[in-house]
Amino acid sequence: MRKLISFSIIVICCGIYYASNSAKITEKYTDFRERGMLLGSDKIGYGGLYGMCYLSDYRQPFFYDIKESDDTLVKNINLYLFCDSYLYYRVTPKHFSYNDKLYKMKWFETETFLSQESLDTTKKNVLVFEMTERYVRSLLDSYEGATNMLKFEKEQNENLKQQENTNSKSLIDKFQEPFINPNINSNLELxxxxxxxxxxxxxxxxxxxxxxxxxxxxxxxxxxxxQQLYYKPTVEGEQKMNAFYPLDSGEISTLIDNINKLNDFYHSKGFDEIYLAIIPNPVTMINPSLGHYNNLIPLLNSNDSLRMNLIDSYSLFKQNPTLFYSKSDSHWNSIGLQRWLDEFNRKLKLLSQQNKVPS
Amino acid sequence: MSFIPVYILILGFTIVIDFYAGILLEGAKGKTKKLFLIFSLIANIGVLAVFKYYNFLLENFTSLVYSFNWTNPLPALKIILPIGLSFHTFQAMSYTIEVYRGHQKAERNFGIYSLYVMFYPQLVAGPIERPQNLLPQFREEHFFDFERFKSGFTQMAFGLFKKVVIADRLSLAVDYSYANIGTQSGLSLIIATTFYAFQIYCDFSGYSDMAIGAARIMGFKLMDNFNTPYFSKSVSEFWKRWHISLSTWFKDYLYISLGGNRVKMPRWFLNIFIVFTVSGLWHGANWTFILWGAIHGLFLIFAVLKDKLIDRLNWSFLTHRFFDIPNTLITFSLVCLAWVFFRATSVSDGFEIIKKMAQFSFHDKVSLYFYRYELLFCFFLIAFLMLKEKYFLQINTTKNSYFYVITSLILFSSYLFGVFNQKQFIYFQF
Structure with missing residues (x-):
C-alpha cells in the first residue's frame, strides 16, 4: 500500500511537471479553465491587470459583448488584419460589414504567417495594422518584420526553407528541450x-x-x-512602451518613413486600402498628466507626409476616455472596441459603395 | 549562473573521475598515490577553473598585457556558470582527500557514489558533506517516521519563511540602495548593509534549513551549516558558526595542509590569510569576493594578536560576561563592514559605500524605496529572528497539535508576507 501511494505521488508529480513543461498543454488547460470548468481561472475574466495584482478594488467582470454586423449586406471585401492578441481573439468575420473573408494574424507570432496564393481581385482587399500604442515604437522601428508576416505562395516556400534553417537546433538544445521550458515556473503557478x-x-x-x-x-x-490600474511599462521606466519616455523628431521621421514604406509595399502587392489603427494606452487618454506625454499618437496622426490611412481612436476616445477603458486592463474595453468597429465599418461602407465589384 | 540540463555532463565527468580515483587511491602507495590524488584534484579544480575563473583570469591578464602595450591572444569563453558547481566539486574533492588520508574506504558502488555527489537536497548549495557522514547513510534502510517528518517539515517551513519573508523583503531595500549609491545617504547605506547581513543569512541558512529538513524527512542526517552566527563575540567565533561546512572544509583540507598554527607566527598568519583569501575566491570570480575574504583574514590575524596582547597584559577581565554584548556588537559591525565588499558590484563601489557610511549623520534622510511601515516591518522581522534564535532555536513539534498549529502559521505567514519575485538563492551563484 505504501509503495502504491509513493508510486502514485511520483506519477502525479511527473504528470504536473510534464504538463507545465509543455506550452501547448498549459495553453489548452488554461482555455479549458477560462470557460469556468474545473473551478475556473481566477486570473482571467476581470482584466489582465487584475490578474497580475489581485487587488480586490479593481476586480470587475470583463464583458465582450460586441454587435455583429448586418448579414444582408453585400460581401465584397476581404479583410486582412494584423492585430494584437486582444483583437485576434475577440473579432470574427461577422463583426465587420461587407466582409467576405477575414484573415487574422497576431503580432509577435513568429512561427506562423499568413499565406496566400494571390489576392482575390474580385473583392476589395483591405489590410489593417492594428497595434496598441505601447508597441508602436518597437513594431514600426523597422518595417521588415511587418512585410515578412504576409507571404504569397512563391515567397512562402522560400520563407519555409529559411525557417527550417533557423529552426535546425543544436544537439545540446535538442537534448535539454524536453526537460526544461523557460516558462516552467509561471506554467506551474498557473x-x-x-x-x-x-x-x-x-x-x-x-x-x-x-x-x-x-x-x-x-x-x-x-x-x-x-481609480485606475495601468500597465507599469506604459507609465514608468526608460523604455519605448512608456508614454512619457521622450520621443524626438528623428524617431518620428523614422516611424513615418517605415509606415510609408509598408504602405507602398502592400499597395504594390495589390491591396486596395491599408489602414493603421493605434489603440492609445489607457494612461495616454485617462491620465496624461501623470507625466509629460510624449505625444506619439498626435504627432503621427498630424504628420502631413503620412500616406497610410488612419482609424483614429485617439480622437474617438478623447472626449470620454474612461468610458472606453476598463479600470483593470491595459486594453480598451468592449465599448471601446465597439466604438472602433463602428468607425471602421463606416469606412468599409464607404469603400464598398465607392467601388462595387460585380458579384 | 544558470540551470542548463546539459551541464549534468560536467557533474558526470567529475563523478566518473573521482569514483575511479578513489578506487585507485585506495590500492596505491607512496608517490603513485599522491599522483592519483593530484590528478583527481586537477580534474576537479580544472572544471572550476574553466567554468568559474577562466574569464575572470583572462580579464585581469588582458588588463595586465595592455599595460605593457601588448595584445592578449587568448579568447574569452561564452560559458555560463553551472548552478552549484563549487559545492558539488568541493564535496567530490573531500571524498578523494579522505580516501587518500585513509579516513574513508573507496566506494565501489558507482550508484551510491553518484548519489553522494548528487544528493538532491544539498546538491546546489550545500551543506558540503563529508563522505564519512553521508556515504554510510546510503547503505542504511530508511523508513517513514512521523516524528522525523514533523521536525524535518517544520525546519523546511521555517527555512522557507526565512527566505521569502525575511531575505527577499530585505533585498528590496538592499538592491535599491546598492544600485543607487550616488543618491544614498550614509545612514541609508548603514541600514541597507545591516539588512544585507540578515538577508544573506536568512537566504543561505533558509536554504540549508530546507535541505537539512528535506533530507531528514527521508531519513538522512546532514551536518548543521549555521549556528546563530550573529551572536558571535569574535570574528573567529563567527567563522565557527557561519557556513560551517565550508569553513571546516577549508580548515581540514587547506589550513591544516599548509601547516595550520603549528608553524612560526608569520607563517601562521600567512596561512590564515591564504585560507580566507581562497575562501573569498571560492565564492566568486571577482575582486570584491577576494577582498571580502582577505578582510576576514586580517580580522582573524588581529584577533590572534589581540588575544596575545590580553594574555601578556593579563587583562582577562575583558573576557568577562559584562563585555559579551559590546563584543557581539563589535563583531557584527566588523562582519557588516566586510559584507559591503561581498555585496558591492565593484571594489570602487565598496570603498565609496564605506566612505559614505563613515560620514553618516542621524539627520540623514533614509530613502530605501520603502514605505515607513515596511521599514518598521523589516526591523520587526530582524528582532523576531534574533529572539527566535536566542530563545527558541529548535521549534518544539513533539505534540502533534503544536506541529499542526506552528507549521500552518509559518506557511500561512510565509504566503501572506512573502515576496515572490522569483529571486534566486544568493549562494546558487557559487
Missing part, C-alpha cells in the same frame, strides 16, 4: 494555483501589501487617485 478557490487568499495578500506596504505586483501601476 496550473497549480490559478483557481477561483484561491482568490480570497490572493486578494488578502495583495490588499495587505498594498494598503500597509504600498506595494503592488511589479508590472502594475496604481494611479495617484487609486
Amino acid at each position: 496550473n497549480l494555483f490559478d483557481y477561483k478557490l484561491f482568490r480570497p487568499l490572493k486578494e488578502l495578500k495583495a490588499n495587505l501589501n498594498f494598503h500597509i506596504f504600498n506595494r503592488v505586483y511589479d508590472g502594475v501601476f496604481v494611479d495617484t487617485a487609486k
